[in-house]
Amino acid sequence: MRFLAFMGGLAILVAIGAAVFFFGGFYDVAARDKDPAAVAWALGRIRDAAVIRSAENLRAPDNFEDSAQTIAGARAFAARGCANCHGAPGVKWAKFSEGLNPDPPDLKESAGELTARQIFWTIRNGLRMTAMPSFGAIGASDGEIWSIAAFVKHLPTVTEENYRQWTASAPVATAPPPATAAPEPTAAAPAKP
Numbered sequence: 001m002r003f004l005a006f007m008g009g010l011a012i013l014v015a016i017g018a019a020v021f022f023f024g025g026f027y028d029v030a031a032r033d034k035d036p037a038a039v040a041w042a043l044g045r046i047r048d049a050a051v052i053r054s055a056e057n058l059r060a061p062d063n064f065e066d067s068a069q070t071i072a073g074a075r076a077f078a079a080r081g082c083a084n085c086h087g088a089p090g091v092k093w094a095k096f097s098e099g100l101n102p103d104p105p106d107l108k109e110s111a112g113e114l115t116a117r118q119i120f121w122t123i124r125n126g127l128r129m130t131a132m133p134s135f136g137a138i139g140a141s142d143g144e145i146w147s148i149a150a151f152v153k154h155l156p157t158v159t160e161e162n163y164r165q166w167t168a169s170a171p172v173a174t175a176p177p178p179a180t181a182a183p184e185p186t187a188a189a190p191a192k193p
């Protein structure tokens, strides 16, 4: 009985301590400093598990492998401003993205680590408590997002020249989103992955 009272008292003290720490302004929310390694590890594992589970029942459209999809995806990637944070072939990310915490990853590497469905899910839904926005929430259609996923999957083989040609007439990031119909490809088709 005494032991239980002791544990109860301890739990109340811990709760009060935590409340003072978090609500009293002692928890550091600055993006400038990296998370402690254990926190970063846990958040990364939680994110990966959630993306894997959420994406497992998605189905890519039948024309997902078409080169026209990849080219439309490149244009949407440029128009939606992804390159500001992630960069693109021959395009350097905006300076501000170096101040984001966590860092926006190099999508060439993500292309090998994530399935197309996981990439689609991430673009459509975003990642909470990171700078990765939900493009579904701002009205990008699933068709547009699948095309962006196709482009991201192809990224390791997209040259600077390909990207420049495919996005030559894409609207700038601040313009309204492109019409739903993907423009006809005008330049060399990408290699199949």
Ligand code: HEC
Residues within 6 Å of the ligand: 047, 077, 080, 081, 082, 083, 084, 085, 086, 097, 100, 101, 102, 103, 104, 105, 107, 109, 110, 113, 114, 119, 122, 123, 127, 130, 131, 132, 133, 135, 148, 152
């Ligand atoms: C404002 C900056 C920002 C913009 C704009 C942005 N992203 Fe991200 N993105 C991030 C950050 C930060 C992460 C990493 C989050 C994390 O570590 O959990 C991320 C993660 C991702 C991932 C997961 C990568 C991986 O290896 O887990 C993909 C895929 C992705 N972004 C694609 C895109 C695409 C495509 C666009 C444009 C449609 C886009 N992002 C726009 C910041 C951004």
